[in-house]
Amino acid sequence: MPLTMAKTGEPNLIKKIxxxxxxxxxxxSLGFVVGxxxxxxxxxxxxxICRIKDTRIALDKSMANRIxx
Amino acid sequence: xxxxxxxxxxxxxxxxxMFNHLTGSTQYVGNWPGVTVEKKEGRxxxxxDVIIQDLPGIYSLSPYTLEEVVSRNYLVNEMPDxxxxxxxxxxxxxxxxxxxxxxxxxxxxxxxxxxxDVVRKNGDVIDIKKLSExxxxxxxxxAAVKGTGSKEVAAKAVVLxxxxxxxxxxxxxxxxxxxxxxxxxxxxxxxxxxxxxxxxAVKLFxxxxxxxxxxxxxxxxxxxxxxxISKVENELDDDSExxxxxxxxTCISQVVEKSVHKKNKSRLTTSDxxxxxxxxxxxxxxxxxxxxFLVYYISITTVGGxxxxxxxxxxxxxxxxxxxxxFLVSVxxxxxxxxxxxxxxxxGVGAVLGFLPQMIVLFFCLSILEDCGYMARIAFIxxxxxxxxxxxxxSFIPMLVATGCGVPGVMASRTIENESDRRITIMTTTFMPxxxxxxxxxxxxxxxxxxxxxxxxxxxxxGIAAIIVSGIILKKFKGFIGDPAPFVMELPxxxxxxxxxxxxxxxxxxxSFVKKAGTVILLACVGVWFLSSFNWTLxxxxxxxxxxxxxxxxxxxxxxxxxxxxxxxxxxxxxGLIAKExxxxxxxxxxxxxxxxxxxxxxxxxxxxxxxxxxxxxxxxFNLLCAPCFAAIGAIRxxxxxxxxxxxxxxxxxxxxxxxxxxxxxxxxxFTGNFSVIFGTLAIILVAAFxxxxxxxxxxxxxxxxxxxxx
Amino acid sequence: MATFxxxxxxxGILALISINLYKNxxxxxxxxxxxxxxxxxxxxx
Numbered sequence: 001m002p003l004t005m006a007k008t009g010e011p012n013l014i015k016k017i018x019x020x021x022x023x024x025x026x027x028x029s030l031g032f033v034v035g036x037x038x039x040x041x042x043x044x045x046x047x048x049i050c051r052i053k054d055t056r057i058a059l060d061k062s063m064a065n066r067i068x069x
Numbered sequence: 070x071x072x073x074x075x076x077x078x079x080x081x082x083x084x085x086x087m088f089n090h091l092t093g094s095t096q097y098v099g100n101w102p103g104v105t106v107e108k109k110e111g112r113x114x115x116x117x118d119v120i121i122q123d124l125p126g127i128y129s130l131s132p133y134t135l136e137e138v139v140s141r142n143y144l145v146n147e148m149p150d151x152x153x154x155x156x157x158x159x160x161x162x163x164x165x166x167x168x169x170x171x172x173x174x175x176x177x178x179x180x181x182x183x184x185x186d187v188v189r190k191n192g193d194v195i196d197i198k199k200l201s202e203x204x205x206x207x208x209x210x211x212a213a214v215k216g217t218g219s220k221e222v223a224a225k226a227v228v229l230x231x232x233x234x235x236x237x238x239x240x241x242x243x244x245x246x247x248x249x250x251x252x253x254x255x256x257x258x259x260x261x262x263x264x265x266x267x268x269x270a271v272k273l274f275x276x277x278x279x280x281x282x283x284x285x286x287x288x289x290x291x292x293x294x295x296x297x298i299s300k301v302e303n304e305l306d307d308d309s310e311x312x313x314x315x316x317x318x319t320c321i322s323q324v325v326e327k328s329v330h331k332k333n334k335s336r337l338t339t340s341d342x343x344x345x346x347x348x349x350x351x352x353x354x355x356x357x358x359x360x361x362f363l364v365y366y367i368s369i370t371t372v373g374g375x376x377x378x379x380x381x382x383x384x385x386x387x388x389x390x391x392x393x394x395x396f397l398v399s400v401x402x403x404x405x406x407x408x409x410x411x412x413x414x415x416x417g418v419g420a421v422l423g424f425l426p427q428m429i430v431l432f433f434c435l436s437i438l439e440d441c442g443y444m445a446r447i448a449f450i451x452x453x454x455x456x457x458x459x460x461x462x463x464s465f466i467p468m469l470v471a472t473g474c475g476v477p478g479v480m481a482s483r484t485i486e487n488e489s490d491r492r493i494t495i496m497t498t499t500f501m502p503x504x505x506x507x508x509x510x511x512x513x514x515x516x517x518x519x520x521x522x523x524x525x526x527x528x529x530x531x532g533i534a535a536i537i538v539s540g541i542i543l544k545k546f547k548g549f550i551g552d553p554a555p556f557v558m559e560l561p562x563x564x565x566x567x568x569x570x571x572x573x574x575x576x577x578x579x580x581s582f583v584k585k586a587g588t589v590i591l592l593a594c595v596g597v598w599f600l601s602s603f604n605w606t607l608x609x610x611x612x613x614x615x616x617x618x619x620x621x622x623x624x625x626x627x628x629x630x631x632x633x634x635x636x637x638x639x640x641x642x643x644x645g646l647i648a649k650e651x652x653x654x655x656x657x658x659x660x661x662x663x664x665x666x667x668x669x670x671x672x673x674x675x676x677x678x679x680x681x682x683x684x685x686x687x688x689x690x691f692n693l694l695c696a697p698c699f700a701a702i703g704a705i706r707x708x709x710x711x712x713x714x715x716x717x718x719x720x721x722x723x724x725x726x727x728x729x730x731x732x733x734x735x736x737x738x739x740f741t742g743n744f745s746v747i748f749g750t751l752a753i754i755l756v757a758a759f760x761x762x763x764x765x766x767x768x769x770x771x772x773x774x775x776x777x778x779x780x
Numbered sequence: 781m782a783t784f785x786x787x788x789x790x791x792g793i794l795a796l797i798s799i800n801l802y803k804n805x806x807x808x809x810x811x812x813x814x815x816x817x818x819x820x821x822x823x824x825x
Contacts, residue, residue: 021310022133025553028314029129030557031163038319041341043454044350049560052682054160056344060456060556401781410790588797595794 003038003059004046009039011039012069020068032067062069072119073109074229077171078155079164080126081561083183083213086570087155088123090219101172108143112657119227122149128163130170130268132279135484144174145265150230151177153222155213158195159187159562161329165321166206172236173271175264178206181222185210187562192332200326205237214567235264240320246312249301250274253294259284268701274298275310306469340442340562347443353450362526363472367510368431369525376426377511381673385419405609409598412661417594419585420657421650426509429579431507433474435576440566444469445558452556458541461553463489465493468536471501473578475701478706487554493543495708496718499697500535502528504578505585509692512653516673517685524686528693535694535725540761543721582698585648593644593651597658612659630736630748631691631727632684642691648698683741687734694726728755 004014014036019023031053032038039051046061058068076084088094092111113119124143125136132138144152156164161182171178180201188195192563201208207225211218241247253270255261258270268669272280273294281291298309302319305312306748347356367373368657390411397407438444447469453464478498485491502510506528514524543549600617604610612618621636628634641655680688696702696719706715735752738745 008154023250025135025310025314026128026557028311029131029133029166030559031166031635032320033314039773041344042348042350044348044353044450047393047449047453047456047556049344049348051341053162053163056340056560056562057454058446058462058556060452060461060503060553063557217793338799395785397782400786402786403783406783406790414790588801592794592797592801 001039001067001069002065003040003050004043004061004064006038006040006069008028008040008043011037014038014069016065016068017066018068022064023063027066031055038069039068070119072151072227073122073149073150074113074119074226074230075122075149075155077124077128077167078181079157079160079167079184080136082126082155082157082164084126084155086213087153087183087211087219087222088121089573090213091223092217108224110141111229111589113223113478116227119223121223123370123590125269127167129167129279131140133277134596136308137421137484144171145268148174148176148264150233151180151226152180153181153226155181155211158182158185158210159191161195162318162321162325165204165324166317169238169240169317169320170268170271172204172206173265173268175235175267177226177232177234178236179222179226179229180204180206180208181210181213181218182208183212183213184704185218185665186212186215187564192755194330194474196328196330200324203239203324203328205239222560232257240324242316242320245301245304246316254678256293256297257284257286257290259286271313274301275313286752292605315650330444338562343563344446344560346617348446348450353452356654357613358530360443361529362439363524364431364434365529366522368434369427369507369514370522372509373427373430374482374515376425376430377515380422380426381423385415385423389419390415405602408602408609409595412602413595413598413658414591416661417597417654417658418586418591420661421508421590421654422583424653425579425582427511428504428507428582429575432504432578433571433576434474437566440564440570440574441563442563445560446559449556449560454537455540455605456553456556457535459544459551459553460490460493460540461485461556462558462686463554463556464490464578467494467498468501470535471498471503473504475501475503475697476704479701479704482708485554487551489544489549489551490554492709492714492718493515493540493549495705496543497536497539499701499705500532500539500694502693503649503697504582505698506693508650508653509645509689509756512656512673512676513602513685513689516677517680517682524689528689531690531693534728534751537723538759539725542759545726545762545765561703582650586650590650590654591683593647594654597640597644597655603657628691629737630745630751631730632687632738637679638688642688642695645692646696646699646702648690648700652692672699681733683737687730687737690733691726694729695723696726697722732756 003012014032014034015057016034017027017032019027029031036052041049041050041051041056047059048064049056049058050064076088078084088111090107094111108125109123111121111123113121122143127134127137127140129137130141130144132141143149152171152556154168156168158164158709168178182195182197182200185195197210199210206718207229209218209222209225211222213219213284215703242250248265250270253273254266257269257273263269269280269284273284274297276298286294301312302309307315344353361381369553393412393415397410448462448465450462451465455462455464464482466484467478467481467495470481475498478501479495482491482494482498485494495666510525510528514521514528518524597617600616600620601612602609603616604614605616605619617640618636623642624634625634625639628639633639637656637659641652644655645652655675660673697705702715702719705718706712709715709718731748732755733751735749736756737744739749740754
């Protein structure tokens with residue numbers, strides 16, 4: 001399921017990242033790689049703040065939907 | 070030849086803080102990613118032969134964002150003599166991703182393991198020796214905010230730069246990939262002996278278009294490289310870019326595993342707990358509104374207000390003007406010179422300087438909010454609202470910067486990739502009340518609305534509302550249609566604001582405010598004094614018969630429907646184009662001249678007598694929203710890149726300001742039973758037009774076909 | 781006499797400010813916006 005649907009506070013493993021090459025590359029440089037653990041900290045109308053590799057990253061809905069957990 | 074040392078690292082990892090520390094400059098440090106848009110240079114304190122360069126923060130060397138392009142071009146093409154790689158130790162894995170790429174460039178690298186104090190506080194341990202061995206370069210522990218370690222890093226970098234020692238990382242990618250990279254290195258002659266051969270090989274492997282272009286390889290070589298890449302891709306069943314990314318992260322986790330010992334891996338930090346409340350779905354916006362209300366209330370109405378009252382009424386009222394005048398009279402100065410000094414200079418500049426205490430308090434509050442990490446969250450919270458009308462939360466960053474000064478605010482819009490988003494951001498960013506508009510707000514709130522808590526904070530919210538309304542309306546016009554850019558932003562950890570950063574920020578603002586008052590404002594006030602004290606035959610007259618009055622009376626009728634059709638207000642507004650503080654400075658001179666040699670408090674009393682509260686509020690709103698000062702107009706011109714869009718922006722801003730002020734004044738008059746047939750009707754029509762534009766559905770199809778026709 | 785001396789001082793200072801302002805603008809260290817510490821001061825022209 002996409003990250004937007006993940007339950008708040010629960011750690012998930014990233015299964016896949018979809019989308020255009022350059023967007024994916026950018027997400028990867030931020031630490032979003034397959035197999036990494038990601039936790040949604042809060043969610044507002046599809047926008048999420050998630051924790052990955054010890055940082056908090058805010059993502060809008062369209063970006064969060066590309067991350068499949 | 071001076072030695073060039075570049076500071077590179079992830080956004081918000083403390084580069085600019087270290088830069089300031091090393092060079093002794095006071096560059097703007099913001100606690101959100103993306104404050105540094107361009108590279109900046111400074112000389113190392115104590116060694117003038119060393120140039121330190123602060124680069125924009127980047128996550129990798131692949132050119133995705135503008136900051137990445139700027140940094141990468143500099144690092145690869147201009148080649149500094151050494152790189153100081155600032156690594157946020159509290160988030161070491163992600164930060165080392167960039168490090169692995171920097172090590173490939175072949176320039177000496179020193180790693181500044183920054184925020185080491187945070188790591189220690191968490192109880193984590195990082196083995197510097199092991200880390201340095203694995204990465205093949207020197208590692209120094211630093212805490213840039215406290216200033217520890219920066220000097221050692223710089224010293225090491227200088228030594229390395231003169232030796233030219235290349236980093237020699239211990240970690241290796243998997244054999245297949247390493248073999249392919251070596252093959253590419255040997256295949257391409259132009260890079261075989263290049264200092265950055267590893268970097269080029271990796272980029273060629275990733276099929277980086279810009280590098281391919283730059284190297285100008287012949288067809289044959291390109292085909293050979295393609296063969297090598299496809300072979301590896303088939304073997305590992307992944308595309309070449311992802312292969313490299315995975316290799317990097319694999320190496321990093323090996324390095325980190327050996328050298329970093331985390332006490333507790335996934336616990337809810339204090340930062341997370343604060344976020345649960347502050348970015349809560351329902352509470353986020355009310356909390357934001359309450360905080361901003363409080364900030365403006367404290368700084369303008371209460372604490373700052375009391376201090377300003379004293380400065381205005383006592384210092385620039387009872388103490389300085391009588392003293393200066395007394396002195397000038399006693400030495401027998403001519404009347405005109407006394408008037409110039411007392412009314413023109415002391416009156417005008419004093420009127421502006423009087424608001425310094427409020428400004429200091431405001432910027433004290435704002436920099437605390439910013440430094441502790443809250444403001445970065447606002448961008449996230451606002452993204453939800455902005456997205457509804459097609460802007461992204463990224464547009465909010467320039468607006469946050471613009472609360473200091475509109476010029477850097479407009480320039481910060483450069484990081485927005487989407488053209489139409491950027492234009493809207495440039496056009497609307499100056500609606501935020503900048504520090505120069507603060508005296509206007511404080512004057513109206515203080516002199517006209519005594520004891521009213523809502524007027525000053527309302528200026529901030531009117532600014533945000535104007536941006537939101539403009540966003541919704543503009544997105545419906547051709548040239549602005551388009552989907553919002555994706556929003557991705559790293560949120561800094563909450564921390565106690567550092568007294569140093571807060572005081573630098575506050576002091577900087579105060580300094581430039583005073584400086585501006587002593588230069589631009591001073592000159593403008595003298596000009597206003599001259600024009601308002603003489604008539605066309607250059608004889609001294611009452612202000613009412615002066616040159617300025619005769620000119621002002623020509624344009625004043627334009628503003629009559631807004632409730633302030635007297636020439637003094639018109640002239641002040643126009644003068645605000647030079648600098649917004651001038652609005653207040655001009656009042657100071659004009660009402661001062663009239664009240665000759667009375668004290669400052671009476672200046673504001675005279676102002677109070679000539680305005681109704683409604684007219685004053687309409688005046689405030691107009692000056693808040695209308696075209697910004699010339700400096701900001703210049704910035705808009707540069708960022709828009711052409712005169713047409715600059716004119717559209719200025720026209721829109723002034724038009725909106727006029728419309729909103731008209732609506733406020735005319736509706737206010739209606740409620741008090743003074744309906745003006747012409748302008749009252751106009752106000753109603755304007756409201757209807759606003760409502761129509763706000764709720765009109767976006768015609769995406771039409772926009773797209775028009776766009777297609779245009780291109 | 782006092783008028784002359786004080787007048788000279790005042791106008792001297794005014795002239796000095798104008799010249800400095802003009803110089804700084806040409807050098808690009810300030811655009812008159814007063815924000816020397818801003819990230820873009822060196823671009824203010």
